[in-house]
Amino acid sequence: MTCRRIAILISGRGSNMVSLIEAARGADFPGEIALVLSNRPDAGGLERARAAGIEALAIDHKAYSTRESFEQALDAALRERAIDFICLAGFMRVLTSWFVGRWEGRMINIHPSLLPLFRGTHTHRRALEEGVLVHGCTVHFVVPELDAGPIVAQAAVPVVPGDTEDSLAVRVLAQEHLLYPQALRMICEGRARLDGGRVVFAEGWSADGALRSPR
Ligand SMILES: Nc1nc2c(c(=O)[nH]1)N[C@@H](CN(C=O)c1ccc(C(=O)N[C@@H](CCC(=O)O)C(=O)O)cc1)CN2
Ligand SMILES: NCC(=O)N[C@@H]1O[C@H](COP(=O)([O-])[O-])[C@@H](O)[C@H]1O
Secondary structure, eight states, rough: OOOOOEEESSSSSSSHHHHHHHHHHHHSSSSSSEEEEESOOHHHHHHHHHHOOOOOOOOGGGGGHHHHHHHHHHHHHHHHOOOOOOEEESSOOOOOOOHHHHHHHSSSESSSTTTTOOOSSOOHHHHHHHHHEEEEEEEEEEOOSOSSSOOOEEEEEEEEOOOHHHHHHHHHHHHHHHHHHHHHHHTTTTTTEEETTTEEETTTTEOOOOOOEEE
């Protein structure tokens, strides 16, 4: 998998974006963060990206009459900049099959739950409502069905008595910041790849507790 020029798509503050940018600064990181795109012009992450010296553009989904026309604008911006891999990082728009089809296998997302539990939004509230004792986050390839793509990596956290939606979100977010750069590196180094709709791992790598790691 070539990850020469990576784009990060955001909708908000961009803390996962910052984690990816910082990780990609490492001399041995197998790819460059070349572009940040947001569907919201007021996304705080746009300024954080610019402060890091990365081109950051807002393509406001409200300026387009259809999802498809919005996504055509996204796709044009990505292709004009020779982007070859996409990381969704708090990007809060459901993508149509058209866009996913153009980028399938070259687009991942971080989701704040242990998929397949709690697909969609408000995951921490739902986790508390269901009374789960273990929660976490997932990096997965993006497919047309929401949050249903092949899983690359997961990290788990305990749910402790007295947890609120906010306290749980903070605990999960700390793991997201560690997991996403590791998952992206695994893909870009060819240690995790899509094969027939499943993620296959290089020799010696497999699911092992919270993180994919060598046996
Ligand atoms: N086709 C896919 N698109 C997206 C996926 C995916 O797996 N397949 N992942 C999401 C990210 N996501 C959860 O991880 C998610 C994002 C947005 C929504 C949602 O309901 N969005 C609403 C608008 C919400 C808003 O603007 O605040 C919508 O699009 O109408 C659910 C889950 C990214 N896209
Ligand atoms: N369904 C997508 C979703 O809920 N993504 C979540 O949005 C937050 C964005 O924070 P950030 O902008 O600080 O990275 C993160 O917790 C991410 O997992």
